[in-house]
Amino acid sequence: MNILPREFYSKDTVTVARNLLGKKIVRKIGRIEISGIITETEAYRHKDDPASHAFSKMTDRNKIMFGEIGSAYVYFTYGMYFCFNIVAKTPKIAAGAVLIRAIEPLKGIEIMQKNRGSVNLKNLTNGPAKLAQALDITKEHYGIDLTKKSEIYIAQGIKPKEIIASPRIGISKAADKLWNFKIKV
Numbered sequence: 772m773n774i775l776p777r778e779f780y781s782k783d784t785v786t787v788a789r790n791l792l793g794k795k796i797v798r799k800i801g802r803i804e805i806s807g808i809i810t811e812t813e814a815y816r817h818k819d820d821p822a823s824h825a826f827s828k829m830t831d832r833n834k835i836m837f838g839e840i841g842s843a844y845v846y847f848t849y850g851m852y853f854c855f856n857i858v859a860k861t862p863k864i865a866a867g868a869v870l871i872r873a874i875e876p877l878k879g880i881e882i883m884q885k886n887r888g889s890v891n892l893k894n895l896t897n898g899p900a901k902l903a904q905a906l907d908i909t910k911e912h913y914g915i916d917l918t919k920k921s922e923i924y925i926a927q928g929i930k931p932k933e934i935i936a937s938p939r940i941g942i943s944k945a946a947d948k949l950w951n952f953k954i955k956v
Contacts, residue, residue: 780840784867787859788814795928805879825866852900
């Protein structure tokens, strides 16, 4: 399996968000492996992006966005959900991350269903909190190196036939930026 190297994430955050489509996310829980194809992402940059967690300043929550590319940025939202991001930015930019919004389940679907408490395949991993729950990604994964074979990593997958760019979802600031990317189905 070809794990994406650190250099993959050393590009503009928006470019990496687009390039992650079709890649495979692998989650190992003990000996069990679950996986899916990344089908939707969103880019969040730094000073030019008021919707980004890194826009104002570095905090305990967002400090990994200023850290090593290829690391996991996991945050807690709405007091009950985790969201999974990957740190990606050029060396000239201080912070950036790509939110993984959706995946198409490949392996371990029954485990994802158990983790989500749902058997509905269509709604199993079609949102950032849903996929984090399905893959059992929590704050314990904050900062994990995704460029090495470990509990979570990103590998080569498929080449998308067509990509759709649209405004990011659920934000009020910088809502005009077409930084949400989806594989057209």
